[in-house]
Amino acid sequence: MTKIFTQNDVLRYLYKETSVEENIEIEKTLLFDNQLRDFYTDMQDVIDELSKLEIKAPDRIVENILEYSRSKHIHFI
Amino acid sequence: MAKYKVNDSTLVSQYIKGNEGAFEELMNRHKNRVFMAINLVVKDRYLAEDLMQETFIKAINTMKSGRYNEEGKFLPWIVRIGHNLAIDHFRRAKRYPTVIMEDGSSVFNTLKFSEAPVEELQIKKETHKKLKSLIQELPDAQKQVLIMRSYMEMSFKDIAEATGVSINTALGRMRYALINLRKMLGQNNVAYDQNFYPE
Known part of the structure; x- marks a missing residue:
């Protein structure tokens, strides 16, 4: 029996959270299901844009934390 | 395929045994995510920096004192610490970060752009x-x-x-x-x- 895929399934597919078997079935579905394919294309575009944004933790804070960790280091004799 | 050769659990174990390099690797893997999670709640870069430091110090103390409970994954665990500290901060200040719309730039003011022509x-x-x-x-x-x-x-x-x-x-x-x-x-x-x- 052919499984019916939802938009949530396509979302999992876009984020690579589907199994190899599911991937094959979803890719087949996207070939003939126009609505699901449109959804896939639209979401892919937004996800691509989101992936170009990045946030960076300040180096100064990272160094403070590492320094704190080193100060707590227990030296065994 | 695993993303890293050495997983987080192994790094935590090595760190607890005294390997500082293991902690540095954990930091490098997750610092940006933890910072983002805190920023998301407090919407203030400088406050997020303080809380990020507090988060990792709490995590260090927990791991060094042998109280780390390896039931879940490291990242969700430390993100939860950061999230709770952020909520606690607003509780202490008797205000919640519910609707702070403005132009939204403060939350993401450390976002950087990828290289482009x-x-x-x-x-x-x-x-x-x-x-x-x-x-x-x-x-x-x-x-x-x-x-x-x-x-x-x-x-x-x-x-x-x-x-x-x-x-x-x-x-x-x-x-x-x-x-x-x-x-x-x-x-x-x-x-x-x-x-x-x-x-």
Whole structure:
């Protein structure tokens, strides 16, 4: 029996959270299901844009934390 | 395929045994995600920096004192510490970070742009600026899932566990977040939309 895929399934597919078997079935579905394919294309575009944004933790804070960790280091004799 | 040769659990074990390099590796893997998670709640860069430091110090003390409970994954654990500290901060200050719209720039003011040819840079800057602003307009539940999945690399299963909802609810929130963002991008005539959807 052919499984019916939802938009949530396509979302999992876009984020690579589907199994190899599911991937094959979803890719087949996207070939003939126009609505699901449109959804896939639209979401892919937004996800691509989101992936170009990045946030960076300040180096100064990272160094403070590492320094704190080193100060707590227990030296065994 | 595993993302790293040595997983987080092994690094935590090595750190507890005294390997400082293992902690440095954990920091490098997760510092940006933890910072993003805290920023998402407090919407203030400088406060987020303080709370990030407090988060890792708490995590260090827990691990060094042998109280670390290896039941879950390291990242969701430390993100939860950061999230709780942020909430505690607002409780102490007797105010909650519910609706702080403004222009939204404070939350993402440390976002950086990827390398791009000079002629494309301005368009990218405009698009990204708009996108950052639009993310702030999403309902909190949708924004939370979007940030967790897009920038903290948590799976929908991890997100569901961390936020106390079902996987389908987490997926639904993400779906609406993306649909809303796309609609808003279209309404704002952001450049990418015209490129991908010619009239």
